[in-house]
Amino acid sequence: KFGGKQMRKSKEKYSPKKIKKTIIVSSIVGISIAAILISCLVYAYVYVKNICKDILKDKSTQELLNGNLINNMQISSYIYDKDGNQIGYLYGTENRVEIEYKDLPKNLVNAIISIEDERFFEHHGVDIKRTSAAVLNYLSNKKDSSFGGSSITQQLVKNLTDDDETSVTRKIREWYRAFLLETKYSKEDILKIYTNTIYLGENAYGVQVASKVYFDKPVTDLNLAESAILAAAIQSPEATNPYTSEKSKERLLNRQKVVLNKMLELGKITTEEYNEALNTQVTFKKSSDINQTQTYFVDAAIEDVAKNIAKKQNITFEQAKKDIYTKGYKIYSTLDPSIQQVIDNTYSNTSIFYTDSNGGFMQSAMVVLDHKNGNVLGLIGGAGKKEGNFVLNRATQSYRQPGSCMKPLGAYGPAFELGTLTPDSYVEDLPLNINGWTPKNYYNYFNGYVTVRQAIAKSMNLPAVRTVQSMDLNFAYNFAKELGLKSLLPTDKAIAPLSLGGLTKGVKPIEMANAYATIANNGIYNEPKFYTRVVDKDGNLILEADYTTKKVMNENTANMLKSCLQDVVKYGTAYGYVNLGNNFVAGKTGNTDGDVDQWFCGFSDNYTIACWNGYDEPKAINRPYPYASVSLFNTVINGITH
Numbered sequence: 001k002f003g004g005k006q007m008r009k010s011k012e013k014y015s016p017k018k019i020k021k022t023i024i025v026s027s028i029v030g031i032s033i034a035a036i037l038i039s040c041l042v043y044a045y046v047y048v049k050n051i052c053k054d055i056l057k058d059k060s061t062q063e064l065l066n067g068n069l070i071n072n073m074q075i076s077s078y079i080y081d082k083d084g085n086q087i088g089y090l091y092g093t094e095n096r097v098e099i100e101y102k103d104l105p106k107n108l109v110n111a112i113i114s115i116e117d118e119r120f121f122e123h124h125g126v127d128i129k130r131t132s133a134a135v136l137n138y139l140s141n142k143k144d145s146s147f148g149g150s151s152i153t154q155q156l157v158k159n160l161t162d163d164d165e166t167s168v169t170r171k172i173r174e175w176y177r178a179f180l181l182e183t184k185y186s187k188e189d190i191l192k193i194y195t196n197t198i199y200l201g202e203n204a205y206g207v208q209v210a211s212k213v214y215f216d217k218p219v220t221d222l223n224l225a226e227s228a229i230l231a232a233a234i235q236s237p238e239a240t241n242p243y244t245s246e247k248s249k250e251r252l253l254n255r256q257k258v259v260l261n262k263m264l265e266l267g268k269i270t271t272e273e274y275n276e277a278l279n280t281q282v283t284f285k286k287s288s289d290i291n292q293t294q295t296y297f298v299d300a301a302i303e304d305v306a307k308n309i310a311k312k313q314n315i316t317f318e319q320a321k322k323d324i325y326t327k328g329y330k331i332y333s334t335l336d337p338s339i340q341q342v343i344d345n346t347y348s349n350t351s352i353f354y355t356d357s358n359g360g361f362m363q364s365a366m367v368v369l370d371h372k373n374g375n376v377l378g379l380i381g382g383a384g385k386k387e388g389n390f391v392l393n394r395a396t397q398s399y400r401q402p403g404s405c406m407k408p409l410g411a412y413g414p415a416f417e418l419g420t421l422t423p424d425s426y427v428e429d430l431p432l433n434i435n436g437w438t439p440k441n442y443y444n445y446f447n448g449y450v451t452v453r454q455a456i457a458k459s460m461n462l463p464a465v466r467t468v469q470s471m472d473l474n475f476a477y478n479f480a481k482e483l484g485l486k487s488l489l490p491t492d493k494a495i496a497p498l499s500l501g502g503l504t505k506g507v508k509p510i511e512m513a514n515a516y517a518t519i520a521n522n523g524i525y526n527e528p529k530f531y532t533r534v535v536d537k538d539g540n541l542i543l544e545a546d547y548t549t550k551k552v553m554n555e556n557t558a559n560m561l562k563s564c565l566q567d568v569v570k571y572g573t574a575y576g577y578v579n580l581g582n583n584f585v586a587g588k589t590g591n592t593d594g595d596v597d598q599w600f601c602g603f604s605d606n607y608t609i610a611c612w613n614g615y616d617e618p619k620a621i622n623r624p625y626p627y628a629s630v631s632l633f634n635t636v637i638n639g640i641t642h
Contacts, residue, residue, distance in 0.1 A: 055176050060161045064177060065184050069160040070193055075328030075537050076209070079298055081335040082375075082532075088298040089289040092325040096205040098537065099219060101192035107224045108207065109191065110268040111231035115259045117152040118266055121187055125153045125178030153178040156194045200230060201237035202290075212287035214242070224273060225280035228259040242284045249284075256282075294389045296381035297340065300396045301333050301530035309534070309543055328537030334375035334529055339368055339607075342639035343378045352628050353383040362621065364613040364628060365394035365509045366636065367528075371517035371608040373547060374526030376510075378640075392616070399487060399506035400612055404459045405590030405599045406501030408561050409483055409515050411464040412452060414476040416557040423453040423564050427463035434495065439465050442591065456564040457572030459589060461500060468499040482552040484514030484525065501592065512601050513610035516587070519561050520603035523553035562586055565602065577626040578634045580604060583641055589630060595620045598627035604641055609633055 055061050063069045076097050079088030113120045119127050131149050150158070157163075157177045163170060181190065200210035207230055211219040214233075215226055222230070232255035233240055240252035257278065264274045294302075302324055310320040323329070343366060347353070355361045361384060368378040381393035392398065402409075415421040429447040432439060441461050447454075455463035468476055477493040491497075491504040510528055518525045526549055534543040565586035569578045573589040578600070587602020596618045601610045611629040614621060621627075 052172075052176050055173050058173075060163065061173075061177055061180070064157065064160055065180060073160075073197060074205070074326040077324055077327065077329040077331065079301060079331040079333055081333055081337045081340075082377075083337060084332075085337060087333065087335060087337075088294055088301070088331075089292065090294075090302070090325045091203075092322065093203075094205040094326075095203045095209050095290075096196065097208040098196050098328065099192075099206070099208045101188045103220055104192070104195060104207070105220060105222050105227055107269075108195075108219065108222055108227040108230060110263055111224075111227045111259050112191075112195070112234070113152070114262040114266050114268055115231050116155070116234060118262070120152050120191070123151060125151060125180075125182040126175045127151045150174070151178060152194050153181055153190055156190060156197065157181060159194075159197045159199075198234055199237055200233045201241045202243065202286075213290055214284055214286075215282075216285040216287045223277075223280065224260075224269065225256070225277040225282055228256045228263070228277060229253075229282060231259045232256040243286075253282075293386055295340075296386065296393050296395060297333070297335055297376070297379045297530070299381070299390050299393055300376070300379060301331060301335075303390075303396075304530040305331055305534055305543065312543060329534055329542060330537075331534050332532050334370075334377060334532060336368075336377040339378040339640045342636055343368065343380050346632055346635045346639065347380055347383055352631065360615050360617075360619065362613060362623075362628065363394060363616055364611065364632065365398065366609060366611045366632060367395050367510045367513040368636065368640070369513050369517045369528060369608045370606070371520040371526070371603060372606075374514075374517070374529050375532075376528055376530050377607070379510075394612070394616075395509045397508065398612075398616075399508060400597045400614065401503060401506050401592045402501040402512060403590035403592040403597055403599060404461075404464075404501065405512060405588050405601045406480075406497075406503075407456065407459070407464045407499065408519070408565065408588060409485065410476050410480040410498030410501075411467040412456060412564070413483070413519070413553065413557060413561055414471060414479040415452075415467050416560045417479060417553050418471060418475065420471065421452055421467065423451065423560050425452050426450065427452055427455055428466055429455065429460045429462045432462055432465060434465075434469070437496070439496075439500065453564050453567055456588070457567040457570075459568075459573050464499040465495060468495045473498065479553070480515070482525065483518045484528075485511050487511060501590065509610045509612050512599070512612075513608055516601045516603055516610060517608035518552060519558050519565070520608050521558075522555045523551055523558040525550045525552045569602075574600065574602075574626075574630060577630045578602065578637075580637060580641060585637060587633065589627065591627070595622060598629050600627065600629040600633040602633060602637070604637055607637065607640060609637060611636075 074092050074094040074096055076089065076091035076095055078086055079090065081087050117127060119130070130151070133149070154174050157174055161177070163173060196206040199205055200207070202213045204210040204213040208219045210230055210233070211217055211222055214229060215222070229252065232252055235255065240248055240255055242249040242252050260274055260277055263269045264271065302321065306317055306321040306324055309323065310317045313320070347364070353362060353364070364383050366380050367376060369375065370377055379395050381395040412421065426449045429441070429450050431446060439461050442459070446462065447460065450460065450463065452463065473493050476498045477488065480498065481488050485507050487505055487507050489504045496502045497504070514528050527546065529545045532545050533541060536542050565588055566584070568574050568588055569585055574587060578585060578587060583604060585602060585604050587600055590599030590601065591597070597612065597614045598621060599610070599612050603609070611633045613628040613632070
């Protein structure tokens with residue numbers, strides 16, 4: 001009975017009518033699912049197609065494909081001395097030096113490809129197998145991150161476009177851009193660009209700078225162990241920075257082992273090479289180029305180049321300066337390394353520069369010019385340690401009162417040029433009252449009638465005042481300005497400023513050097529120059545120095561001034577303190593009221609030097625004669641002559 005009931009139920013369950021109904025329902029469900037899937041696929045296709053259309057129109061994609069993003073990468077620049085030796089290494093927010101693919105060590109290429117994209121030379125921008133594995137890894141919430149899903153080309157796209165949005169759309173953009181990039185560039189070009197863009201910590205962008213930062217050597221000299229280190233740093237450069245902590249260093253070395261293991265697995269290295277690399281002691285050492293403080297000369301050269309690039313290209317000074325740090329320029333400067341070394345050695349004399357009892361540190365600045373062409377051969381903008389880049393450069397930025405060094409420029413030079421005086425003319429060193437102003441001599445007495453030659457040699461004030469008093473002030477003012485004193489103001493068109501140097505704003509040491517160089521060069525003016533030429537990273541000429549000359553005084557005037565200034569050394573205020581043996585040397589001492597500014601400006605047959613000393617906050621120097629500037633001049637002129 002029981003069995004009979006079960007048989008009847010079974011027959012009812014599988015009756016033709018029910019089977020037919022089941023088939024119909026199943027078909028409907030299947031068709032519905034298929035329709036949904038097809039709809040999803042169609043939607044996905046349309047969605048992706050539309051995204052791809054938008055990607056093609058996107059500005060970043062266009063700039064990626066036309067090379068703008070690549071060409072606009074920041075590239076570090078260099079400054080060289082006149083002999084081609086590097087004296088400056090300049091970079092902006094990204095320290096990067098480009099390297100060609102052919103110069104990349106084979107081990108470094110293999111290390112990067114092994115750990116970052118082992119099928120790089122096989123895929124077309126996206127490694128489907130690796131991407132699928134990364135997706136599954138992500139969906140299964142696994143935390144193994146030894147190997148990411150992005151190919152080298154994808155990483156490059158992300159680095160160049162800065163597109164780091166977290167979304168499916170962004171990932172599609174990245175895939176498509178990677179595919180497009182591979183249709184534009186060869187694998188070798190992509191790898192070259194990649195190795196020049198990747199960030200590797202310590203502000204090092206690209207493997208060339210990273211090699212200097214990590215090992216103080218060019219990338220071409222890396223061994224296998226060091227190559228694996230750089231490849232290891234790509235994934236997480238800050239977390240594996242060996243300079244931040246021992247723990248970070250340990251992470252980097254552990255990651256290096258992962259790289260070497262992968263290279264061995266892929267057959268990129270032998271077991272012997274693998275073991276040798278593991279046992280190689282890696283020494284981390286930064287290049288001295290990194291974070292080095294620029295010299296005063298380099299500071300001045302950069303500003304000179306920036307000023308002239310801005311003028312030539314009609315851009316702002318700030319933009320021109322930024323370009324110098326980011327466009328891979330090579331600046332060929334006028335610096336003579338042997339002369340600069342003499343200056344630096346001289347300024348290291350602590351007996352000249354020290355902190356006084358009131359906490360004041362006496363400062364100084366010096367400029368050495370080749371007066372035949374205006375090239376700045378050496379310069380120092382301060383005594384003591386230079387504390388940073390573009391700090392106060394007293395040689396090119398400080399306005400100081402020139403004192404008696406003004407007399408040949410604003411008084412006797414114009415008089416010689418006009419023909420109203422000669423070196424042997426007599427002038428009065430006698431009391432004078434000009435509307436209540438009664439100038440005195442520093443020695444507090446008067447010599448009566450003296451020759452101009454004597455007046456200059458002994459730095460007498462009254463003859464200089466009378467000389468300016470008797471001439472056209474406009475002529476004297478313009479004469480001094482044409483010599484190189486560009487900082488003169490209309491208010492300096494007066495007797496006291498032009499004769500004794502009490503100027504409205506003052507003048508810079510480089511201007512004084514320029515003016516005396518014009519005398520030394522027989523009245524031919526040359527603009528001071530810190531560079532000869534500037535080229536871009538491809539060697540194209542960006543800027544060339546202007547060596548146009550201008551005659552601003554008669555040669556006879558210059559010769560008379562040279563003769564008088566030679567007497568300053570022979571028997572005047574510099575006698576016994578400035579001596580160049582049998583070689584020609586001439587110059588002028590300068591001091592101001594209250595002993596605030598001290599100078600010596602002079603020249604030999606080949607060089608002109610202006611040297612100033614005093615305090616940044618003007619106050620009396622109160623040190624025994626000779627002035628520090630006189631001693632510094634004598635030491636340097638002898639050092640660079642002999």
